Amino acid sequence: MFKKGAFELGCTVCPVAIKYNKIFVDAFWNSRKQSFTMHLLQLMTFWAVVCDVWYLEPQNLKPGETPIEFAERVRDIISVRAGLKRVPWDGYLKYSRPSPKHRERKQQNFAEPVLRRWEEK
Template sequence: MQFKKGTFEVGGVIYPVAIKYDPRFGDAFWNSSKESMVSYIYMMMTSWAIVCDVWYLPPMTRTEDESSIDFANRVKAEIARQGGLVDLVWDGGLKRSAPKKEWKQQYQQEFSRRLKVQNVNSEKKEEKTE
């Protein structure tokens, strides 16, 4: 989830916790756009268990040259790394709304750059072998 930056502006120590749910026995998340609350409660009550892995990470403090947003992103990245999650710029609310155009364009440009680099490298390899 995306953090609110106010938490990181106050200063002090942040005690990050990474929680990752395991959906093998029952899904802990309710997608209200796909199922009703009654069907979700029924699924929860009849599931074997809601299993999750929890990691208590070392305390983190903001460095002097770091903005509150950079600090929040650093904490978020560490939580994502520990939980084996993808560190994204946006949060889970995208299931109800489309991402901003700027975010899509940023990832499209990065993907395009990667393709160009791969094509140049493969062309160089072909020239060497000929």
């Protein structure tokens, strides 16, 4: 997840998109599947960790753009170039369950257009 602090400085941001290829080994550690020691051993003993790296055009804060919008714009540029799914959260979401209120709101947002189409027919 992009933290907005770096984007509040008004500096030029040089985005870099990195996408790991799992051809030899998965570079990401899943703490639910293996210990860190086993993951580290696996990384050190496989032939290579393969990744594609793209150095993208430097980006600046546009007039009237908030630091949060700037961060989202840079995140979108990176995700499009690397072919990654754009998500608004970091990897720690897997450790917690969404609140019932949040889940109900998402279900309602999904159900409304379905029900509208159902009533039209």
